[in-house]
Amino acid sequence: MTDDQRGRDRLLAWRAEGPSNYYEASPNLARVLAVRAGSDRLAAMEPTLARFGRVVAETVEPAVAEVERHRQFPALLPYDGVGRSVATVELHPAHQRSGHAVWSSGLLAGPVHGTDSFTQAGLFYLLSFAGEGGHACPAVCTAGLTRAITHHGSPALQDRYLPGLTSTDYAHALRGSQFLTEVQGGSDVGANTTVARLDPAEDGSWRITGEKWFCSVADADLFAVTARPEGAPAGTRGLGCFVVPRTLDGTTPNGFRIRRLKDKLGTRALASAEIEFEGAVAWPIGEVDHGFRIAVEELLNTSRWLNAVGSTGLMRRAFLEASSYATYREAFGVPIITFPIVREQLALMKVEEHAALASTMALTGLVDRIDAGAADDHERLVHRFLVNANKYVTSIAATAVVHQAIELLGGNGTIEDFTPLPRLYRDAIVYESWEGTHNVLCAQVARDCDRFDLLGSVNAWVHRELETTGDRAHGVGAQVLEALERVQGGFRAAVGAGAPGAAGFRRRLDEVVRIIQAACLAVEAATAPGDQAEKEAVAMLFVRRYLSPGHDPDTDPDWADLVALALGADGT
Ligand SMILES: Cc1cc2nc3c(=O)[nH]c(=O)nc-3n(C[C@H](O)[C@H](O)[C@H](O)COP(=O)(O)OP(=O)(O)OC[C@H]3O[C@@H](n4cnc5c(N)ncnc54)[C@H](O)[C@@H]3O)c2cc1C
Structure with a gap:
């Protein structure tokens, strides 16, 4: 076999091995849901997630790719054939096909039909493996409007619109x-x-x-x-x-x-x-x-929560593309995953992806408790903090991770029909400004911190979270608390400086969100089912990277082992 044949065969083999079910290809989702929702609720939602993981891989992604490949984007039809004003948007049949698949998953069916916040987040995470795909934004907006009308709409409005908003039949659903x-x-x-x-x-x-x-x-x-x-x-x-x-x-x-x-x-x-x-x-x-309050609490907060869920799905898909490619692609006679620098890059992408899912599912837990009327005052305030701060951090991280994945695929990473990565990258950048730009979200958190003692609630919540961790993961929990103690003074001073949105506050906010993510990773390392060593290594790498000023991987004797453990034997 010639070298060029072998190279092409390796690429074909990589493609053939691609996941046919994104839920099964992402075992970390189930592990995190087990921690946050509990094993009983996970067991109840698992068939729905497993079914949709296959639907996204086999139906939604190919349909989205088809629309993108032929640039069959929505087209405006202002008038119909007999000159009536219709203001219609024409959509490709592939778009309609994936719409049916998405709506029939129950993503928007609501709690009455068994779609609680965790199930909704799990389904939306899987949908986001196909990027925005033309359906993620409609799903988010529909979810927000359903919440707004459920919580604030008149009985007449509820009767008129809720059945359509929660329908699983795309052809008749109200979006x-x-x-x-x-x-x-x-x-x-x-x-x-x-x-x-x-x-x-x-x-x-x-x-x-x-x-x-x-x-x-x-x-x-x-x-x-x-x-x-x-x-x-x-x-x-x-x-x-x-x-x-x-x-x-x-x-x-x-x-x-x-x-x-x-x-x-x-x-x-x-x-x-x-x-x-x-x-x-x-x-x-x-x-x-009360319109603005309703718009923020029901529409924007739903969008910001689900935007973060979507960012984590984008990151996971990008990681899967890059890590699987690295095992198949050969350079200088060996698979590129054998190069230590490639392994480190992949491990750090995975750490970022796990951190985003950890904080976002913790946020989902808060949404769930607020919905159930079970949240205490601290939890409500932590939600207020995290719904904005977490969106800001995870959307930036998503762009960075997809970018790194593109780079790991080399030139092929930039080619539109080679992988979905160019499309995911473009979507990730939009996710950053959607539902609040970086600075605006930071300014919002600063204002909220000025009005309420959000940091005090975050502090109490992090302590409570870490009560479960003990000495697991070599004292990660203790390091998290130490970091929290260290940054509090600077954070309060930045809030008190009276310049919400100023650069100093944004830097302090970054620190606090990273601490929250580290706490969530520590909880997962201590309590998630499955490979404990992997979870511990992810938490320890994260703490070294974000909570340990001056940390130098080159003088850290454990660094290489942690990278290997975090990546796992199969590199996924
Ligand atoms: C693809 C796409 C789809 C969209 N769809 C919708 C939609 O369906 N509905 C909808 O309502 N909106 C939608 N938007 C709009 C989006 O929500 C806005 O773009 C976003 O809120 C920012 O507003 P702006 O573009 O006017 O930017 P500006 O508000 O002009 O901001 C420009 C820059 O100034 C910074 N800035 C602004 N205020 C402050 C401050 N106080 N402190 C520090 N920095 C600040 C911002 O961070 C940003 O970097 C969409 C945007 C995109 C890109």
Whole structure:
């Protein structure tokens, strides 16, 4: 066999060996769910996750790749063949195919049908192996709108929309979207100028007029829209949160015009538009003067939580692509995974991926306890902290991990039809600005820390978490507490400096999130079922990397062993 034949055969063998079930290819998900949800709940959700792991690998990913390969992205159809205004978005049949697969998983079915927060997070994690894929954002928006209407909607609104929002039948389901951003400012939602007027002729309905600048899921059935009732105060305080049905008669756009679809860096299978509303019929979700609070607590907090779940899925997929490739690809006569530097790079990617899943599933546990009405005050405040801070850190980490995976595949990593990595990379960058940019999330946490003693609650929560760990993982728990003690003064000083969002606060926030992630990894190392040595090594590498100032791998006698243990015998 010639060398070139052998090289090509190795690539073919690598492809043939690719996972046919992402749930089975990611045993860490079950281990983390066992810790956070408990083994009984894991056992109950496992068949659903295992089924969907296969569906994403065999149906969703190929459909998403097909749309991307042929650049069959959403197209705007403003008018139909007889000249009626329809403001429709045309989608490729492959997109519809994957939509059926995603919705029938139960991802959006809600607790009444057995989809609690952990199941939803597990399913969304697996969906994200295909990147945004044109369905992740609609799923997140639908989940947020379901929460908003469940918690705040009138009985009439609930009866009208909840069955469709929680349907598992894609063809008849109602898909949600959320439009806050306007051209003059996305982060500064208080600058919204879209107006809401009470319609005196109709019972309880309002009319929305104004322009929204970034409208993802422009093909949605229900738009959640922030708008300012006439005469309401300026700023976020004056905003209402409304639901605008796409159409009132099944065809005609309900008082809106899609100006154009945006041509984006990533999330390209998703229709993101600029939309003008002119007297669209709308119903308020909850009290009109509580609109911004409802938008933040129900829509944005759901998006930020699931954005982080999505980032962890992207990271896992990238790691799997890179680690499997490294066992097949040969350079200088040996598989590249035999090079110590490659093994270290893979191990550190895995550490990052595990840390992101650890903190995100801890956050999911808080969402779950809040939903159940079981959360205490500390847990509510930790949720408030983590939902923003964790999104900020995990979205940056996702881009970094996908980037490293691309680099590990060399030139092939940059080729569109060789792996999904270029697509995942573009999606990861969008995830960073979606639902809050870095600085804006940091500024939000700073403001919250100024109003509430969030650090005190984080401190109490971390101590409580670590009570389970004992001396496991060579005292990782003790090192976490030591680091927490060390950074608290600087963190409080940065909050007290009165400059929320300043660079100093952002650096202190990075430290605290890394400490939380280390605590979560320590808990997993102590209590997760399965290979304890791997979990301990991951936790110890993480602590060395992020919690040990001045640590130098070259003078650390344990470094190489920890890298080997973290990577595991099969490098996955
Ligand atoms: C693909 C895509 C789809 C989107 N879909 C939607 C959607 O469906 N609905 C929707 O409502 N929005 C959507 N958005 C908009 C997104 O939420 C906004 O882009 C985001 O909130 C940031 O707003 P902006 O783009 O106006 O940036 P700006 O607010 O102008 O921010 C610009 C820069 O200034 C920084 N900055 C701003 N304020 C501060 C501060 N106080 N302190 C420090 N730094 C600050 C930011 O961090 C950022 O780096 C989408 C965005 C993208 C990219």
